Amino acid sequence: MRVQLFTTIVAAFALLAPGTVAKSGEETKSIDELYAAAVAEGGKFVMHHGGDTPTKQNNLQQAFSERFPEINFTLIVDYSKYHDVLIDNQLETKTLVPDLVALQTLQNFPRWASAGNLLKYKPTNFSKIHESLRDSDGAWMAYKLFTFGYIYNSSALDGLAAPTSPTDLANPQWAGKIASSYSNDDDAVFFLYTRYTKAYGWDWVAKMAAQNISFNRGTNVAGSLAKSGEKVVGVGTSGSSSPIKFVGGNGTEYLSWGQRVGILSKAKHPAATKLFVVCRP
Structure with missing residues (x-):
């Protein structure tokens, strides 16, 4: 609306x-x-x-x-x-x-x-x-x-428990199911990944690198892939319309700016x- x-x-x-x-x-x-x-x-x-x-x-x-x-x-x-x-x-x-x-x-x-x-x-x-x-x-x-974090499609989980923290995204069960904006292309996404790295460490980065993430230009693409169900998770984007769930706050790193x-x-x-x-x- x-x-x-x-x-x-x-x-x-x-x-x-x-x-x-x-x-x-x-x-x-x-x-x-x-x-x-x-x-x-x-x-x-x-x-x-x-x-x-x-x-x-x-x-x-x-x-x-x-x-x-x-x-x-x-x-x-x-x-x-x-x-x-x-x-x-x-x-x-x-x-x-x-x-x-x-x-x-x-x-x-x-x-x-x-x-x-x-x-x-x-x-x-x-x-x-x-x-x-x-x-x-x-x-x-x-x-x-605006706010950036990660989203997931609640109707595409296929029996998997919803990821409640970026640490969950490093679990091998999410391999091939994640889309993301390029972290070196969009300054806001880069800052988000910087916050994730500071919070969860370089071991988390290494595990994410093995997740076969679909990197795309534009924050809209990660969101669109998650919304369509082609991917389950979108990182470096936002959204909240059902079935999309946004994860941020309550101790989970995210980015917000005016x-x-x-x-x-x-x-x-x-x-x-x-x-x-x-x-x-």
Whole structure:
């Protein structure tokens, strides 16, 4: 089921953040006023978004376009590690294309902010977002939360006990039944495997290497193979719709982060990007 159109994440973040009084410097214009300003500006903007496939954020693009039909929203989805170096090159060569960027390579945002490449902008209710999920000056904020661990297909266990810890995955009974994203290709998956290695040791890594794991590019593939029943377990992905079970928390290592979004200070269409950030899905 698609998330209700442009329901903000502020309510969720507010549960984590102290106080409810908005701080100075936050946007005070209404959505209608921001929309009018975006249309007057030219009615368009370009966003670069991290993702495994070009269609990964189609729902996002459709939702925004349905809500704001007078805005031409160009959304380009590719791996975050491709977007960031492209943006660096465009900044250096003064050929910047995107107005707005949302990536999982979180380290880029403080770097861009310190270089003055991100616009300091605090949308409505910015102060309600937990401090760990926003830049104090408004240069960036998390607008979605993601988590990676491993999943298993509860309908494909074929009599095997469900794996309750990554240590279980090293059992030979799971050989040939595991799919995974390449740990050296996706930075978030690499970090997840790093946490697993620190928690369970190199002996665990050696045993996993003997499991005939189906490694594939993209976190979506491991999930799809598990969901289809072709594999039982998917590592470096997420999901919770039946019959898929996500394993993380309760003492089991997993990874969670806030996908950051920021407006480029040299954006050609700042009014439209502000509208997007205020109405963040």
